[in-house]
Amino acid sequence: MVDVGPGSRVERKERTRRAILDAALRLCEDSSLVALSLRQVAKEVGIVPTAFYRHFDSIEALGLALVDESFVSLRAMLRDIRRGDPSTGTPSLASIVDRSVDTLQEHVGQHRAHFQFIARERAAGPPSVREAIRHEIELCERELSTDLARLSGTDAWTTEDLRVLSNLVVTAMVATAEQLIVAAGRPGAEKQIAENARTQLRMVLVGALNWRSRS
Amino acid sequence: MVDVGPGSRVERKERTRRAILDAALRLCEDSSLVALSLRQVAKEVGIVPTAFYRHFDSIEALGLALVDESFVSLRAMLRDIRRGDPSTGTPSLASIVDRSVDTLQEHVGQHRAHFQFIARERAAGPPSVREAIRHEIELCERELSTDLARLSGTDAWTTEDLRVLSNLVVTAMVATAEQLIVAAGRPGAEKQIAENARTQLRMVLVGALNWRSRS
DNA sequence: AATTCGAGTGAACGTCTGTTCACTGAAACT
DNA sequence: AGTTTCAGTGAACAGACGTTCACTCGAATT
Numbered sequence: 357m358v359d360v361g362p363g364s365r366v367e368r369k370e371r372t373r374r375a376i377l378d379a380a381l382r383l384c385e386d387s388s389l390v391a392l393s394l395r396q397v398a399k400e401v402g403i404v405p406t407a408f409y410r411h412f413d414s415i416e417a418l419g420l421a422l423v424d425e426s427f428v429s430l431r432a433m434l435r436d437i438r439r440g441d442p443s444t445g446t447p448s449l450a451s452i453v454d455r456s457v458d459t460l461q462e463h464v465g466q467h468r469a470h471f472q473f474i475a476r477e478r479a480a481g482p483p484s485v486r487e488a489i490r491h492e493i494e495l496c497e498r499e500l501s502t503d504l505a506r507l508s509g510t511d512a513w514t515t516e517d518l519r520v521l522s523n524l525v526v527t528a529m530v531a532t533a534e535q536l537i538v539a540a541g542r543p544g545a546e547k548q549i550a551e552n553a554r555t556q557l558r559m560v561l562v563g564a565l566n567w568r569s570r571s
Numbered sequence: 572m573v574d575v576g577p578g579s580r581v582e583r584k585e586r587t588r589r590a591i592l593d594a595a596l597r598l599c600e601d602s603s604l605v606a607l608s609l610r611q612v613a614k615e616v617g618i619v620p621t622a623f624y625r626h627f628d629s630i631e632a633l634g635l636a637l638v639d640e641s642f643v644s645l646r647a648m649l650r651d652i653r654r655g656d657p658s659t660g661t662p663s664l665a666s667i668v669d670r671s672v673d674t675l676q677e678h679v680g681q682h683r684a685h686f687q688f689i690a691r692e693r694a695a696g697p698p699s700v701r702e703a704i705r706h707e708i709e710l711c712e713r714e715l716s717t718d719l720a721r722l723s724g725t726d727a728w729t730t731e732d733l734r735v736l737s738n739l740v741v742t743a744m745v746a747t748a749e750q751l752i753v754a755a756g757r758p759g760a761e762k763q764i765a766e767n768a769r770t771q772l773r774m775v776l777v778g779a780l781n782w783r784s785r786s
Numbered sequence: 787a788a789t790t791c792g793a794g795t796g797a798a799c800g801t802c803t804g805t806t807c808a809c810t811g812a813a814a815c816t
Numbered sequence: 817a818g819t820t821t822c823a824g825t826g827a828a829c830a831g832a833c834g835t836t837c838a839c840t841c842g843a844a845t846t
Contacts (some may be wrong), residue, residue, distance in 0.1 A: 390605070479694040537598055
């Protein structure tokens with residue numbers, strides 16, 4: 357328990373920092389950050405409670421680090437979606453929807469813990485954690501709105517309208533991710549949820565276009 | 572502290588039961604059920620910890636009671652929305668949206684604690700509480716889908732399609748309620764959120780109609 | 787080779803936790 | 817009038833909690 361393996365001092369420190377983050381994420385799978393104790397985490401890692409303070413000031417600080425880490429996963433997903441299919445010149449709206457939902461489903465499958473952490477602490481975490489997550493999601497909405505502006509081709513859209521649409525899409529995607537997490541391990545249910553998400557996204561996009569064009 | 576006022580024995584019992592529910596709801600406003608202790612609740616109520624057991628087996632059981640109570644509020648809101656405006660024969664789609672969002676905003680304003688409780692414990696509560704909330708929301712979706720069937724007039728819709736649409740609408744409304752709670756006390760922000768919700772609902776409904784008619 | 791640095795240790799503290807038990811005393815029942 | 821019922825009491829418990837402090841002992845610096 358005193359021997360954490362080879363490596364320089366900074367390497368060893370980084371290694372137990374990682375172990376703490378992983379342990380906390382694992383314990384958060386069936387609880388919440390606010391119901392997580394320093395001693396639980398320490399025991400899970402295999403260090404004495406006091407050693408925790410060498411890495412984080414508090415559970416809340418740990419939570420903020422987990423937010424950063426989780427959104428690295430989420431941004432990787434967005435990058436995957438955005439990269440799109442380069443085979444066709446201008447992809448159809450339906451194909452974009454299909455690709456996006458597929459990518460979402462795949463990424464939630466891997467990194468399940470990260471998405472579950474965001475979904476839970478978004479509503480129940482310490483105030484600073486909630487605020488951090490809220491802010492990150494707002495950034496995602498902004499990015500999506502610029503993507504949508506580039507995609508739709510119509511420049512009759514207000515930035516405000518784009519923001520509202522993005523908000524709706526992100527909300528639907530977050531909800532889909534939550535459903536996928538609940539349905540984890542039941543492939544049939546997952547497939548159904550993905551299918552529903554595709555339908556919903558098409559409804560929203562088509563609706564937004566038609567609604568805009570007539571106002 | 573021993574004198575809880577006048578009334579028969581069952582009245583007095585019901586009164587402290589109410590006090591427990593209210594105290595728990597109050598404490599849940601800036602924490603979560605899973606981070607709520609029996610002793611905290613007892614102290615807030617003004618009874619000794621042991622007396623808690625005369626009313627609930629555990630915090631979890633208390634949570635389930637709070638779910639029931641919260642959804643009474645939510646169902647009252649749905650009833651208000653459904654009652655609609657009887658002045659015009661067949662209300663326009665836009666007026667339905669406006670009325671619905673207005674009613675949502677009003678009900679979230681009152682009963683803020685109930686909506687906040689649902690929003691938080693939906694993601695972070697004990698498994699049984701999460702499941703109970705998930706089930707209640709699913710019932711709401713079913714009710715909405717029958718309403719939509721009666722409303723649209725078109726019977727080209729599959730029940731499955733209606734369910735998917737209802738799921739999207741409910742998701743958007745839940746997200747709106749969450750935003751309203753965060754923005755509580757800032758009338759400007761609340762107004763903006765309600766306006767966004769109206770736009771989003773119109774997008775979804777118009778989109779759903781147009782999408783269906785071409786498939 | 788001598789010194790500093792710092793991640794991890796282990797004991798100790800006061801406080802809070804859930805749960806047990808035997809009890810009181812007034813309302814309810816017979 | 818006598819008895820039962822039961823919401824609420826208060827002491828006691830064993831365990832978990834966050835945080836403090838002085839410490840080790842190997843790597844890093846000088």
